[in-house]
Amino acid sequence: MHDIHPLLGCQDAVDFRQTWRTGGVWRRTITLYVEGGALLTLHHAGRGISPGGWVLRHHDFTQLSREIIAGAMPVVTDSGIQMGRSLLLPPVRQCSLRLAAGEKISLLPGSCIDRADETGLFGPLSKATRLPVLPELRQMLHCFSASLAGEDIDWTLWLGRGPGLTPSQDDMLIGMMLAAWEAGWLNVHNSNAFFRASGSLHTATTQVSANYLQYAARGCFASPLLHFVFALRSGRRMTAATASLLAMGHTSGADTLLGFWLAQHFIRG
Structure with missing residues (x-):
């Protein structure tokens, strides 16, 4: 043995x-x-x-x-x-892979999203992040902001969409939660309620994705996502951290980055 x-x-x-x-x-x-x-x-x-x-x-x-x-x-x-x-x-x-809120909101530079990397559902990042926000993304952002405000949202209606072992909109939601934890909008006091109205996530998406989503709600993220946030906060090694994030899966990194960008629209008010 x-x-x-x-x-x-x-x-x-x-x-x-x-x-x-x-x-x-x-x-x-x-x-x-x-x-x-x-x-x-x-x-x-x-x-x-x-x-x-x-x-x-x-x-x-x-x-x-x-x-x-x-x-x-x-x-x-x-x-x-x-x-x-x-x-x-x-x-x-x-x-520990838990993320604590930063001292101030670290805004995403345009160079991170003005890229040709393909998302799973919305084309290149540079196209998906154009303003005004696409209608489906705007609707998802509305649900996200309502959830952060304490409303019960059934996220299973959004999960499982798109290609991959972790479907595209699941990755987007993880990116949104990453931005919310980074800014302090999600924390140990309110995170338990995020999926309260969603029942079992396993019925809506893959087993891998369901677990990653549940971890993200608790503030736990894969190391490339944490490295990206730390680089964003410090303003150093952004090129390497962005490349590492975008290398995740076929489109997972780009979808996560799209979700992060989308959530910052709400967080910035």
């Missing part, structure tokens, strides 16, 4: 002692999930970390990718998760 010691884990990851099933095995990630519930994402080192994620060394990730089969049910013990000939141990070193 080969023991795998993760390099890093997210503090908000769920307890690994659950009945897991292997989801997807991709070039950068491996997902384990509990039917209708928790998600554990294993990341290739150097590719960042998501909420509920563990980071594996290159050789461990490669070996695990070759051994496991999608849909299989790993053996879970008190020591770790056994997959094939490998025993995946819980990480010793952990990090």
Whole structure:
């Protein structure tokens, strides 16, 4: 048996002692999930970390990718998760992916959105962010501002639209929540009510996306999103941080950036 010691884990990851099933095995990630519930994402080192994620060394990730089969049910013990000939141990070193509000609102520079990168539903970023705001985006922004004001919004009516493992409008909503947490409009006092009227998100979108949305409502975001906000606050390394964000998924980064831009329209008043 080969023991795998993760390099890093997210503090908000769920307890690994659950009945897991292997989801997807991709070039950068491996997902384990509990039917209708928790998600554990294993990341290739150097590719960042998501909420509920563990980071594996290159050789461990490669070996695990070759051994496991999608849909299989790993053996879970008190020591770790056994997959094939490998025993995946819980990480010793952990990090926080929670975002605290900044001292002032960090406005998005035009250079971040005046780009040809394609969004999932609304064409290039440069076109999707033209004023006046597109009608569908304006309606989504209205729902978002109402939600922040304490109104009950059923977000399942918006989720699951667009291509990808995390559909486009789900990524947009995560970008909007990122902007709201950054500005302090979402916080520990009101965030629990954000999806209060939405029932189970798992009925409206993919399991991966439902988990990321729930984490975002609690102020937990993938490391490229946090790096982007930190660069925006400091005014340094914006080019690298924007490129890292836009490299997420096929259109996930662009959709997230579109949502961030859209929410700042409301936050700026």
